[in-house]
Amino acid sequence: MLLLLIVVKAAVMPAICLDYELRKEYITKNICVNRNRPQLHCDGKCYLAKKLAESQKQEEQSAENTYLASLIYQVMDTANPGLFTLQPVPHALHTESAEFAYTSPFIPQVAARQVFRPPLYA
Numbered sequence: 001m002l003l004l005l006i007v008v009k010a011a012v013m014p015a016i017c018l019d020y021e022l023r024k025e026y027i028t029k030n031i032c033v034n035r036n037r038p039q040l041h042c043d044g045k046c047y048l049a050k051k052l053a054e055s056q057k058q059e060e061q062s063a064e065n066t067y068l069a070s071l072i073y074q075v076m077d078t079a080n081p082g083l084f085t086l087q088p089v090p091h092a093l094h095t096e097s098a099e100f101a102y103t104s105p106f107i108p109q110v111a112a113r114q115v116f117r118p119p120l121y122a
Helices: 002-010 012-022 024-031 045-075
Strands: 084-087 099-102
Touching: 002 012, 012 024, 012 045, 024 045
Parallel strands: none
Antiparallel strands: 084 099
């Protein structure tokens, strides 16, 4: 699956160039911005440049979104999905009330804290 995705991403730019070469005559006559000025010898290269720039921009946005998603996943505490958790707060005088504590998903949490605890002395 990953290999297929890599091959597809690598084939995007050559596919755009191949599309340009196959439809060069049509692009030159109908789509080119400079079709009315043949002395510029654009021959649809403006269309090709625009398509390649769009592809590059889309690839950069995809990479940025992937990076942000992985960053958020690393920062969030996946073991505790709730932001607000009910945690008893110890007081000098023991009362039956509990207070709410806010756990931010953007502050790194150590997952091992829930597994390991200090030794209990009896």
